[in-house]
Amino acid sequence: MSSICVGGGFYRTSDIEDSADQNAAEEIKDASKTLPWAITTGVIVNGALGFLMVITLCFTLGDVQNILATPTGYPFIQIFYNTTQSYTATNVMTTIIIIVLTSSVISTVATSSRQLWSFARDGGLPFSHTIAIVSGEFISPLPHSSVLANTLV
Secondary structure, X not given: OHHHHXXXXXXXXXXXXXXXXXXXXXXXXXXXHHHHHHHHHHHHHHHHHHHHHHHHHHHHOOXXXXXXXXXXXXXXXXXXXXXXXXXXXXXXXXXHHHHHHHHHHHHHHHHHHHHHHHHHHOXXXXXXXXXXXXXXXXXXXXXXXXXXXXXXX
């Protein structure tokens, strides 16, 4: 499970621009033309920068066997330590990764819950009447059922 979280998280953080675009789709003028261009541009830019990052990492990685045999169990932490030779810097860089991944998970749940709620509101799902319920107990209304259904699936 942890390997999926560590490996899959880097893809998801590069995919955050899709969530931002999709959330704003209802407010965009001529969304059927503007939104695909925005998503495509974001994917191209992130793909190019990611490719440059991977090439740079490959040429500066060092001993791969040493990195894979790390006592931490996470090779990226060993790469951070090999690069900085400092536990403090390694901890700071790892903390940044954890914060970014946590923010990414929150963004993913919020986006998919909003889309699930919108679809349920329009009656497009089984149990739509339950999923579309919005609770007014908090400062802003929250679709508890949508968030719960999204998290369980």
